[in-house]
Amino acid sequence: MGPQHPSTHGVLRLKLLLDGETVKNVEPVIGYLHRNAEKICELDYYCDSLIYFDRMDYVAAMNMEIGYLEAAEKLLAIEPPERVKWIRVVMAELNRLASHLVWAGAFGLDLGMLTPFFYFFEEREKILNLFTEICGSRQETNYMSIGGVYQDFNDKIIFKIKQFLKQFPKKMEEAYSLFIKNDIFISRTKGIGILEPEVALSYGVTGPMLRASGVPYDVRKDAPYLVYDKLNFDVPISRGKDVLARCIVRFEEMRQSVKILNQALDKIPDGPYFNPKAKKSLMIRLRGEGDVYARTESPKGEFGVHLVGDGTVKPYRLHVRSPAFKNLSILPYLSRDVLIADMVAISGSIDLVFGEVDR
Amino acid sequence: MPYEVKEEKGKDGRKVFLIQKENFLELMTDLRKQGYDHLSLITAVDFRDRIELVYHLQKSESNFELLTVRTVTYDSTIDSVSSIWESANWDEREQYDMMGVVFKGHPNLKRILLPEGWVGYPLRKDYDLSKNQYVNMDDEGNDRVSFDPGDGW
Amino acid sequence: MKTGDAGFITTTLENVLEWGRSNSIWPFTFGLACCAIEMMATQASRLDISRFGSEVFRNSPRQSDLMIVSGTVTKKMAPRLKRLYDEMPYPKYVIAMGVCVIQGGPYNQGYSVVMGVDRVVPVDVYVPGCPPTPEALTHGIMLLQDKIRKREGK
């Protein structure tokens, strides 16, 4: 299989050892999108590294930016203002919705359902229009800067997001029922790819995959960053442990995101939208020393950034814990003795984005 | 205790263990028994004369509390922990690929992101960025790396 | 019959052929990175690419005549890209989508990215942007249609 697999997961090559239709052993070959982002970050200023994070998990650029900024702001000792924290939560949750929508569309395509793809992409298109309105670009937004955001929110934008949120749950439930009520979908996903919680922890799996196995691990709850401790939301888990459970957990996460967004939009305080210590011509003169590790919850799981500074204006070493990389490493375990058609369902349920796996 | 652990606070309030390379495997086995069942990340940092290895561990019982273990190697070899945590398998392969750290006792230590036969370890500080390497493919789908562009380029 | 008499008919036929060709470009889903998501967005309902005759995204190189290289081409991927290009039947066209494909883009200081896909395969239309919006890609496809009609280069 691969590396140019017909499905939409990017460039994964799987070496399969088959016995008839049954898969005996799988060896994933990755690295077809290795873009040396970690090396280039060492050559650039702290503020410039942000654009490479946008392009890591390219369907959830905001979450990646927050992950980097959590580390960079700790290292450079710059605290963002209160308003910025709320704005970042709103953007992160919007992008989490967009990311799960892309996953749902692609997962439907994998299992041979063409129609939900168009519905989900239409909803995603609305979110991207909001992004264009707010930050000026669609996908790789480069919206946040160290100690703030690039452009401020205003009433018109908040009104538009609220308008979007009003119609979104209905559309989502409609498309969700296409998934979950469908006989063929359930028979293709139920009982496939069982993942026990102990195994998942040992392999370092995080995110919806771990929660679908029954472990309620969510960085937003366990080690709150930004203002997630002031928000009221649930961590969805399922004890189904299979592909169907992962699908359900992701959809429930989308509902929780809507809940967070509704709360956060009402609570955004007034104030400056950047820290004056890190603005304009100052932003290439920031120096940092020491090492920090920051973890955030990206749509795929726990996203960690280990950042080492040596007192100059450039990072000394930057290493990324990418959730999809760890989640992919469990594929050989999951796909032992399954049918080759189920392989597609399993690899689809991992939610792979190769910009992040290979970096 | 048979080994020495120096404990300190990180810049952001993390718990950090500093440990000698010789007692490394014993400490890691011990930590696994204490309930640190989630190995989050292995990072290697190149300081030109030495390579520092940073392990981020998490405990699933107490809200995934973070613990950082740091150790230093001067000859870029270290014991592998892939028998303790399964997730170390790919992490160590990545660090071998990027930094050239040899993990002793690893079941399948080969390059993971770059093609086999790539010269040098790119994330080291002394890696020469000015030399271009080219990859060609033979009929079986295996990569061949060379410094001069072949017929495909 | 003199050969000059038939010339009129031949050119008309060729024109018809080019017109048909330009209005039925079947792209090949060569999604590599970020731009692939925007390519999917072009295919999806908002900017329906089938209005230009590019109805079906084919999964096999043998059934398609346009390759949209969307996303960074790494050195590990380049020989595979070349092989897939060789498998496509004539006439074949290539659109380079995004700055990574044009000149290395944000990764042009690195070690594992090809500085421009035109070092590996010939490119007809370059669409800059990181990533190009679906409108920009549609504009690129319209440019390619123009080019096919005028028979530039081919």
Next chain:
Amino acid sequence: MIEVKEIKPPRRIPFFGMISGMFTVFRHAFQKPVTVQYPEKREDQGDRFRYRIYLSTEDCVGCTLCEQVCPNLSITMMMLDKDNPRNKRKIYPSVNFGTCTVCRNCEEICPTDAIYLKGVFETSRTRNSFFYNPLELEKNEEEVRR
């Protein structure tokens, strides 16, 4: 304590799902089409939409900040003989759009707002020539193409 919400998969009813799915799709067929007929009509992208760099040579002071902050060396300074009393060294930025990633760092850092971006996206070419000198950066896309 973490509020955990456990979800159970719904019960499976044979054939009901397919019929309701068909009904959903059927209902969608009567809704307003969402497609934007691009070349004739275009979407309103908002006034913050950015795609291409412009430069006003009257305001540029030649401070090279944009060159420094550019993450991937897209901006290089270029000598240009132009009568501008504020720009003593007579250097102006030139942009290579073959590598520009529209990160807008240059716009943010520019002290005199000489560099600005606009949402012009019809920049496709048939040749790999995306190097814009300072004078071309002032012009619109159609004029440059000519």
